[in-house]
Structures are given as C-alpha cells and as structure tokens.
Amino acid sequence: LRLGVMASGAGSNFEALVQACTDGRLQAEVALLVVNNPGCGAQQRAERLAIPCQVHDHRGVASREVLDQALVAAFQAAGVDVVVMAGWMRVVTSTLIGAFPERLINIHPSLLPSFRGLDAVGQALAAGVTLAGCTAHLVCEEVDAGRILVQAAVPVLATDDHPSLNARIQRQEHRILPLAVSLVVDLVRQG
Numbered sequence: 001l002r003l004g005v006m007a008s009g010a011g012s013n014f015e016a017l018v019q020a021c022t023d024g025r026l027q028a029e030v031a032l033l034v035v036n037n038p039g040c041g042a043q044q045r046a047e048r049l050a051i052p053c054q055v056h057d058h059r060g061v062a063s064r065e066v067l068d069q070a071l072v073a074a075f076q077a078a079g080v081d082v083v084v085m086a087g088w089m090r091v092v093t094s095t096l097i098g099a100f101p102e103r104l105i106n107i108h109p110s111l112l113p114s115f116r117g118l119d120a121v122g123q124a125l126a127a128g129v130t131l132a133g134c135t136a137h138l139v140c141e142e143v144d145a146g147r148i149l150v151q152a153a154v155p156v157l158a159t160d161d162h163p164s165l166n167a168r169i170q171r172q173e174h175r176i177l178p179l180a181v182s183l184v185v186d187l188v189r190q191g
C-alpha cells in the first residue's frame with residue numbers, strides 16, 4: 001500500500017513515517033513526498049532517504065484549489081492510496097479531501113478539540129494547562145476537526161518553554177502518527 005506525504009517544514013514526522021515503514025511497524029511504503037517550501041528540511045530528508053520529492057510552491061499558484069488539483073494529480077500518478085499531512089501549513093480544500101475520502105490524515109500538536117489552529121503549543125503554554133499533547137485525525141473541510149484516530153498526552157512542566165514542550169510533544173507525534181496511519185491502512189486493506 002502506497003503513502004503520499006505532504007510537508008512544509010523540518011520533516012521529522014515525514015522521517016518518522018519512513019522509519020516506521022522500514023522497521024515494519026507500518027505495512028506500507030512512502031511513494032512520494034510533496035513540499036510547498038523549496039529547500040525545506042523535509043525535502044532534504046527525502047533526498048537523504050531516497051524518497052521521490054516534488055516541490056509545489058503555493059506562492060506560484062493562483063488558488064488553493066489549483067494547488068490541491070496539482071497535488072491530487074501527483075499522488076494519483078504515483079499510485080498513492082493514503083495521504084498524510086505531516087506538518088502541512090496550508091489550508092486544504094475539498095478538492096484534495098474529496099479525492100482521498102477517509103484516507104487523508106493530519107497531525108496536530110494539541111489534544112483536539114483544544115487549541116485548534118496555529119501555534120497550538122504556544123496556545124497551551126499561554127493557557128497554563130498542565131496537560132498537552134497531539135492528535136492524529138482524519139481531515140475534513142473544517143480545520144483541525146475531523147474524526148480523531150490517536151491522541152497522546154504529555155505533562156506541561158513549570159520549567160517548560162516553547163522549545164521544551166514542543167520537543168516533548170513531537171516525540172509523541174513520531175509515535176502516534178505511524179500508529180494512526182497503520183489503522184487507516186488496515187481499514188483500506190479490509191476494503
């Protein structure tokens with residue numbers, strides 16, 4: 001079963017997915033990575049990992065729909081069955097969501113429904129919560145609101161700042177995202 005991955009930043013979740021496929025925790029292969037930021041960390045990791053990577057720079061595209069149409073075409077050409085948004089910092093449209101019904105997964109660094117949207121880690125720190133975490137969920141048209149697949153909670157320490165809490169959450173992201181993808185892959189296999 002073939003995975004497509006979308007990333008905008010460092011790509012640590014992308015690499016965690018590749019690692020899970022390599023060590024057999026995830027019975028799939030990452031067929032294609034798409035990035036929107038040329039030269040981002042995710043693209044560099046793809047080169048090191050010998051995973052095909054395409055740059056679809058949103059700055060050169062007329063609309064979100066046109067960008068998503070190109071992503072759908074790229075994933076379909078690569079024979080992708082399930083798509084994972086691993087730190088994709090653009091709002092996606094029904095063009096992409098509709099092309100992969102129940103097969104488009106996102107990772108968000110909060111315990112949804114708390115702290116939707118940007119900088120969820122900063123929101124948690126500002127709110128003074130003692131428990132934070134991350135959520136892997138199916139993507140629907142409403143941002144950060146689809147069916148929840150897997151969540152992980154982490155403590156927020158009095159000594160935490162953004163980097164320390166973000167690092168603790170990301171360690172859990174790298175564990176739950178492959179888990180969530182394997183759940184969806186199994187469902188797809190059952191047909």
Ligand code: GRF
Binds near residue numbers: 007010012
């Ligand atoms: C992750 O923390 C994810 O939850 C958020 O963006 C970050 C991407 O990190 N949406 P990376 O690019 O996978 O390292």
